[in-house]
Amino acid sequence: MRVTEGGVELEVPGEQTEGVEESVFYNPRQELNRDLTIATLRAFREREPSARRYLDAMTASGVRGLRAAVDGWDVTCCDREPDAIELARSNLERAGFDLGHDAEVVHRNANALMHDAVFDVIDLDPYGTPMPFADAAFARCRHLVCVTATDTAPLCGAHFKSGMRSYGAVPRNTEYHTEMGIRTLLSALARSAARFDVGVTPILSYTKSHYVRTFLELGRKPTAADATLEELGFLVHCEDCLYREHAFGLVPSSDLPRQRCPNCEGDRLLVAGPLWLGSMQDRAFVADVRDRIPDAFETADEGRALLSALEDELETPTHYDQHKLCKNWGLSANAMADFLADLEAAGFRTSPAHYSGTAFKTDADVGEILEATEAGLG
Ligand SMILES: [Zn+2]
Known part of the structure; x- marks a missing residue:
């Protein structure tokens, strides 16, 4: 069946039932994610005029790559599934792209491709955790890594052991578990990037009910990686009175973790970390992205409201x-x-x-x- 998104028409297999059945190849619930990605890419191109090459690393139907290509990016769509490759190729060709010249569709393991080729922007949109792809993305990407994570239960501490395995951190299931999820993801991504002497600056990050999304601007030098690691630290949370405090560092500092809650004297304290404790947005950039959402996008109102909220949010590690x-x-x-x-x-x-x-x-x-x-x- 045909669907139209962001002014781009594409063919996707099977019936689409909004929010109930999700096609492996096209998820209508991710339209806001993709609309905001296009607006973010527009804003980023102004910020970094040399950025041209965009990799849609798990392309499926090709919708992300196709939308970026229509927007003028030099696009590579990658997938390891032959059915996805066939679908992505036909969608790009139907839109008038001459594959091999205007855009390319590559049947490969995304990790192998990211180690072999250099891209300005890499977009990771896997099913579940993005961490198996993080190292390869940071190894050579020049400017921006965009990450979606859909495994919100492990990220926010609801599936505790799974979260520890995937993210090398201890998340805790508190009333701010959604923010815990973003900060757990950012921590793991920052530590992955640091292994390649790459620093990351989150310039736009948010969560919706079923996924976390972040855009990381890269600084490819050891001092940038060092500065990034300084944004990591620990949280102590009192289960009795909901008091919480944080401390920076990759090892617990002298006053954290505490034995007693300083507010209620209780001893039911949870410790989480290492988490990203720093800023998750560049407010001026977020405002710029908001201004670049066209009325024609189906999710324009929702997207603008979300970005306005992000702009106004205080910079504290918990809510x-x-x-x-x-x-x-x-x-x-x-x-x-x-x-x-x-x-x-x-x-x-x-x-x-x-x-x-x-x-x-x-x-x-x-x-x-x-x-x-x-x-x-x-
Ligand atoms: Zn307390």
């Missing part, structure tokens, strides 16, 4: 959930806007966070949040 806090305190939640206004009035910085409607960030600790908001809660 709070208002309902979880109120439940823990035995109080009824009020409107988020009133709740945040009370915190602001007490002199703290606040912002909503894109993870959910009740997620927020603040520089107040859990005791300070209660003190500032208690009078307004039922």
